[in-house]
Amino acid sequence: MNTLPVRVRIAMPLLLALPTGLTSPVTAAPARSFDANGCAALAAASLSGAPVSGLAITAASWRAAGTQVEGRGGKSAPLPAHCEVTGHYGGHAGTVGGPYRTAFRMRLPQDWNGRFFFQGGGGSNGVVGDATGFNGPGNRTGLERGYAVFTQDSGHDNAVNKVADHGGELVFGHDPQARADYGHASLKPGYDLGMHIANKAYARAPQSKVFWGCSKGGQEGMAFAQRYPAAFDGIVAAAPGFSLPRAAVAQAWDVQQFASILRAAGQTPTVEGLKTAITADQFKLVGDAVKQTCDADDGLVDGIIGAIGQCTAARVLPALRAKQCSGGDQTGCLQTAQIDALARVMGGARDSKGRALYAAFPWDTGIAEPGWRVWKVGAENGPPSLNVILGGGSLAAVFTSPPTALPTDPARLLAWQLAFDFDRDAGHIYRVVAPYRTSAWADVGMRSTDLSAFRAHGGKLIVPHGMSDPVFSAYDTIDWWKAVDRRNRGSASRFVRVIPVPGMNHCGGGAATDRFDSLSALEEWMLHGKAPDAITATAGPATPWPGRTRPLCPYPAMAMASAKGAVGCSYPSNRQTSRRGSR
Structure with missing residues (x-):
């Protein structure tokens, strides 16, 4: 994931081509100044008209430029000045292991790009992520790019909802509502809350919205595309656990x-x-x-x-x-x-x-x-x-x-x-x-091939998946894409692309060129109409060939070498080369 990310600037001629809901340049200046004073006032402001029940803001703290936080990849890069908001909402007693509620974290940058980033979870969730907008090793985070970033724990807390003889931290599976929240039901309320807080902070709604997640996070991206298709303009659902x-x-x-x-x-x-x-x-x-x-x-x-x-x-x-x-x-x-x-x-x-x-x-x-x-x-x-x-x-x-x-x-x-x-x-x-x-x-499986509402909304979906993933088979993802393509009469690539990554294990690792910038590829497609016909990927330091680059190709294209040894994306000879889905 080493391709240099791009800060998208939209010229006026492109406005007519923007997806549904994007009606003005997303790089426009915020409607009002947002600083430490605005952050301090945000806790009270967010309670007004909140779209979720039982909202409690536990902290709204200003973080100076250069702040670093611990996340899934270790300590983050120095982050821009931003407001960190934490809290929780909803809740029910539960049949076992309760009470349950949904906790969240949101980071809102002083220099906002007008966009919203929902950061997916992982594993059994139960922890609130760092909300930096992680999108792959070596890439600038969403927060560094100017996104307002939201994340949540999917309705249970591993430190609280834990019963030793009921699976420990997995006890939520014994409660119908907590299981549904884990599978999908907590997602849309979290999205609504994140949009609400951004609106309160900047006095206007985000003008484009993206989701990025891998594994369980990939499953969550699929849940949004299938169950809540109008939420996001673009989704990266990597190594999706849609058949968990x-x-x-x-x-x-x-x-x-x-x-x-x-x-x-x-x-x-x-x-x-x-x-x-x-x-x-x-x-x-x-x-x-x-x-x-x-x-x-x-x-x-x-x-x-x-x-x-x-x-x-x-x-x-x-x-x-x-x-x-x-x-x-x-x-x-x-x-x-x-x-x-x-x-x-x-x-x-x-x-x-x-x-x-x-x-x-x-x-x-x-x-x-x-x-x-x-x-x-x-x-x-x-x-x-x-x-x-x-x-x-x-x-x-x-x-x-x-x-x-x-x-x-x-x-x-x-x-x-x-x-x-x-x-x-x-x-x-x-x-x-x-x-x-x-x-x-029904609660957790998100393998529907009916993405008609997401397509009608103008959404774009990128699905990277390691061919050496030992958890979720890349063939399951490829078979899903084939079914989506049949349902769309051969034109699925106009809005969804599966990107196999040879050699890559689960969400990364392996002897692979596993470092690539899927978020920038999504931005180019979502905002500029430039579909990812290839994504440049780089091998990491632990591989046999650090620094090697290879193109990652949207299935069914493959990275093939020419007679002179140059590697590029090409389609199998038994496939039409008309490329109907290039836009």
Whole structure:
């Protein structure tokens, strides 16, 4: 994410081409001065006419230019002068683990660009983000660009709403309203409140509105596009967890497959044992086999598989079988049980009749990376499998109905996942059981292909996704986009683009060019009508090739090398080249 961001300035001739709701230059000066005095008055002003019930402003504090805050990527860059507003609103007693309410944070810059930025959450939420407008490593934050930034905790507090024998911080899944708030219901009230506070601060409403999030934040972006389509003019929904309940079923599937390796060796599966099911050296063998098989498909042997979707099990598995242990040599090779388990994991979760419960996963270079391994089996001398400690708890407490009360002990979570029956239990993500009035899938799944209202609003949607994401399959996102494109008669790229990132793990990391400026790409598309036909990405310092750049291409385009070695985006030969969706 190293492309230089742009501060968009709109010339008068472009005003007629702006999306719905953008009727004047967004870089116009604020209607009145906003400074420390205005910040101090904002707490009382925000209470007047508030669009949410029970609003309490706990602080409205002026932050001088140069202030740094701790966030998801460590300490932020020095921030511009701004007003930080914190508070909470709403609330209900809850059936277990309550009371619940929604907490928020908002930062309003002195030098406002006229725009609003909603910062998405992550994981199970329950914490209020830093509200700096993070949008990828190495990029200027939304606040630095002049956005007023809002974020919220989705209706529960991990420090307060915590019950040890009900999933700990996941207890909110046992409460119907708290689960719905986590899935989507807290989003629109938060948006309304953020817009209200901005209006009070600057004496006018924001003239363009963007959302940026990854993982659960990506799911939230999809929720806005599908359920609240008039809210945002542009959305970046990266690695979207829009199939979270299905992905949690797949995590249980993965755990069972890797546990089968231990059983084949005569071992009882344990959380620590899973770490050794396939060692780091053996995962490197797998990654090497994938590269040897598919790296050249894009015309360049460079450690990146740019030919999206062409590296198939039918090609990779013979290469893995060639590395199978034989005779007395048991080092530098793969056991039959390990290859078979990997084949089942990559093929996706299925019931006993072979029906898919979740998408297959791509064979990609990032399989060999720590960011893939820590989810699937855990890290040797490090954390246990995140599929167990996060996936198991979430599936039990949040994504199935009725929820199952479990402690947070990893051994108990593993035992529950190992007993999960994909014929009997997988359908519980779609069940409606009292006191719930909706299923977990209805609350949290945001995979609708009907984006007609978002398109009619003039919205633009960018969906980056790592091809080596071990949590949410990039193939699930690509399959979703294909369905959206069919629904829009081949013109979906006019308003939504999926951007596969070869080699990238979940939201970043891996041997990949994983640093790119999706926010600037969104601004160019949303405000100037320039669609992202390619986004320049740079490899980070931990990759084998720091500083390397490659284009990221909107699916189905791929980054392919020419005869002279230049890499650019091109479409498969079986696709029309008319590019109907270029604007």
